[in-house]
Amino acid sequence: MNTMAIVQSVVTSLVFSGIGLxxxxxxxxxxxxxxxxxxxxxxxxxQxxxxxxxxxxxxxxxAIIIAAAIHG
Known part of the structure; x- marks a missing residue:
């Protein structure tokens, strides 16, 4: 796996985490x-x-809905 693919995966994860939050x-x-x-x-x-x-x-x-949307 090359460096660009790793960077793209990290950026994608951060974007989806932000959208989820x-x-x-x-x-x-x-x-x-x-x-x-x-x-x-x-x-x-x-209490x-x-x-x-x-x-x-x-x-x-x-969370289940968001995960299903991300997973496709």
Missing amino acids: VMFLLAFKVFQWLSPFSIRKEIEED NTALGILMGSVMLGL
């Missing part, structure tokens, strides 16, 4: 905008386990 941030912001309460307060201060599990499930689902 932006998608996670957008999903969190949309979920926060749609909910009638503060998600951050519920999880951090009130709402059910909401934490729900947010984790949303993020895992989004």
